[in-house]
Amino acid sequence: MNTDAPTRQTAAAAALAPHAAGDPQVLTSITDEEILALTGDGMGFDLPWVTAREARAEGFSRDEARLSAARSLVARGLFAPESAVAALERREPVGDPEAWTPNILLTGIVARRMLVPLQIRADGPTVERVSIASMFVDHDGTVLQELVSPDGIHHFSMSDTAHAADVLRHRIDPGGHAAGSPVTDVVTGSYEQLEASDGIGPLLRGAEHRTRVRVTDRRDRLSPSVLVASGPGGVVVVQEAEDGELLEAVAASADQLEELALSLFTIAPQG
Known part of the structure; x- marks a missing residue:
């Protein structure tokens, strides 16, 4: 992933804030393998499916999973060369113009996870196909919610603190x-x-x-x-x-x- 554009990352993270108004809004869902394609090494994400495969399956390769997932992201329009993304966003390319760059939504999700000051993580028995719930709280009261299923599907949404607290209360x-x-x-x-x-x-x-x-x-x-x-x-x-x-x-x-x-x-x- 092209990581040479910190200004774009900060702007993308801020652009998610309007999605927190009113009822929680679903952003997207991505897999463990797609996270590897986005971040290279997982970058602090929980990867339950990848971890389980590595523990029991001979011949599993993160590199192969990453390449396959990158193809999926390209096919879905979520991944493109930096030159193409820059043209779409009407800006000059940053860094290697051929480097793979995620769209603004995925960039915002990854950036928010890194930049917010407060993280809340709930681990417990699987409830409604969710094994891990992580919430990333920003100073403006907006919350990025990440619900991870045992098979490595990451569901992202945005909400205010009141809705996020309600999700956590039902979780526990x-x-x-x-x-x-x-x-x-x-x-x-x-x-x-x-x-x-x-x-x-x-x-x-x-x-x-x-x-x-x-x-x-x-x-x-x-x-x-x-x-x-x-x-x-x-x-x-x-x-x-x-x-x-x-x-x-x-x-x-x-x-x-x-x-x-x-x-x-x-x-x-x-x-």
Whole structure:
């Protein structure tokens, strides 16, 4: 991919912002192999299909997958020589005029993933064919959402923070069990101690879904995480205690879970 045009990348990332107005808008879907064709090495993307193929299939070649995917991108009009893309965008070619360059939409997606200050990543059991949900939050409150299926299909959309928080809330509590959460005190201890406690223990042991949500502020590289366990008995939120050595857990009501999800999208001021 032609990466010699940082100004174009920044402009392409900014051009996605209008897609976040109103209801979430679907941008496109691409495969693991097409991401290799776009980025060369994956560039921080999760590649579940490629990783699985490399682990079990003899003879699998990233280079061959990349070349095949590049042909697909060209056929779909998403990939073209820099000279052709520059002519379409009415600008001078940047760098090698024969280098493969993605269209403005794919450029914006890749650039946003790299440039935004806050990333939220939810790993957990496969729910509705989504194994990984990543959300990239910008200062203007717009969010690029990336939902990755186990077979390596990446679905991209744009939304505001409220809609993104709602997606995350349904992701961590797909059964809506928070509505039935009992009122509990905060319990502190190791995970084994939490499971053995009277109030929180039964909820943790009876959880049907466990999702770890990691929030990465790329400016200071801090990555606190929250574990959400959801089941018929209710929802438990587990996170590090202030001392950083123990865990603390509490049952969360529907309102509290909604508040938690929205709070994760807040970009803390610096300085």
